[in-house]
Amino acid sequence: MGTTIRIARIAGIPIHIHITWLIALFLVTWTLGVGYYPNEYPNWDGYLYWAAGGGSALLLFLSVLVHELAHSLVALDKGLPLSGITLFIFGGVSAIKLEAHTPGDEFWVAVVGPVTSLALAAAFALAGDLVSGAAVLSAILRYLAFINLFLALFNLVPGFPLDGGRVLRAAAWAITGNLAKATALAAGAGHVVAFLLMAWGVFQLFSGNLLGGVWTAFIGWFLHGAAESSRQEVAVQETFRGIKVSALMEPDPEYLSPDTPVGTFVREQVLHRGRRALPICDGNGLAGIISVSDVKVLPETLWDATTVSDIMTWSPLLCVAPDAEVTEALQLLSEHQVNQLMVVDGRTLVGLITRSHILDHLQFRQELGARGNR
Ligand SMILES: [Zn+2]
Structure with a gap:
């Protein structure tokens, strides 16, 4: 507030x-x-x-x-x-x-x-x-x-x-x-x-x-x-009562390796494909997430000399289990004011769930509901 x-x-x-x-x-x-x-x-x-x-x-x-x-x-x-x-x-x-x-x-x-x-x-x-x-x-x-x-x-x-x-x-x-x-x-x-x-x-x-x-x-x-x-x-x-995260997530999401330069992430993912965030995985599984807001604090001249693992965010709070309720994911999204959560089973990245996945589903359900009421 x-x-x-x-x-x-x-x-x-x-x-x-x-x-x-x-x-x-x-x-x-x-x-x-x-x-x-x-x-x-x-x-x-x-x-x-x-x-x-x-x-x-x-x-x-x-x-x-x-x-x-x-x-x-x-x-x-x-x-x-x-x-x-x-x-x-x-x-x-x-x-x-x-x-x-x-x-x-x-x-x-x-x-x-x-x-x-x-x-x-x-x-x-x-x-x-x-x-x-x-x-x-x-x-x-x-x-x-x-x-x-x-x-x-x-x-x-x-x-x-x-x-x-x-x-x-x-x-x-x-x-x-x-x-x-x-x-x-x-x-x-x-x-x-x-x-x-x-x-x-x-x-x-x-x-x-x-x-x-x-x-x-x-x-x-x-x-x-x-x-x-x-x-x-x-x-x-x-x-969303009873709907699991796994039902709305994007499965098998793309991820970056920790040594990817920040410049590559910005050019290939953000500018070219319009992605705002991507998970980072190493040999052991999920290592963190990099988003546009992490990049913003880094001067552009350093983009190619810095790897995504240097500025990525890692917090267990930005992860959610695939069998968690969607309402739990929504709560985490608004509490931490982020746009996406990583869906993690143990340390294995199994999906990505974003605000827009959830909102699209909500809109779809409301349209169905509105039609049903007529
Ligand atoms: Zn009162």
Whole structure:
């Protein structure tokens, strides 16, 4: 998701901050520092409004992080691998790499987030009462109690991919036994919620609440996109369910020997035949892969003096077994942002699978499906 900075690792889960998070931090500080706190507490010294605004904004994002950590920890407990948590302009996301195995798992992973926010709201309210002598601190804690309650309730709205939408999906999945249908239903509800938010944002805009209106409309727009991409993702997974890599790969692919000059690879394969990558094999089997992006870092004057084995990439992560599911290959392709994977049986290269092989198949299946529906 664009430019992110890793700030910490909690319980083995990498925590990232997206660049837009800084915008959100500023906007929340500003809204609270010039709007909320001066309106609610008109008698403070001027600088205290900004201090309270900044402190509240940081604690708000810490609350969002705790909410996401709750999702992530339950996901790990249910055996669902994670790539981490990212905080960005609209809050946080836990990137869970696989769909839940059962509706029950999906339910628990989803519901723990709002439950955590409710618990935080109660804890902040209690703490606010305990320090009621300290006016500013108590005001900050009360604001956090309110905002965590709001987060809990907002996330329970039953539109996918909000937590409430996931609960709805889990219920529909349990009833129909069909994940794709359940996702379509929950994503449909997500679209309704998204459009209502956008409409409300526009209404606010025309009633003179510029920032609130734009903010609401953007959250609606973001939810709309997220609902759509989740629906498509599940549709793709359903299309490829049970299909093995070996069925879609290019078998017996061409390969280069390790001592091939880079210049030969560029002239004969890239320019002449339009190939973007080729595996490299030596006497023992697969040694690596060379692609156009490996060549890009090498000055052209060195192309003929350098062999492909000098600049090839080797990573077991760029290999997939022939009997792996195609969805696993898709996941590797997008995770490592590459266009092809080598299909390897032990150390023997048996094929090459590319994004375009998979997409062609997807298109073919969708055309067949579309015809079948008529
Ligand atoms: Zn959540």
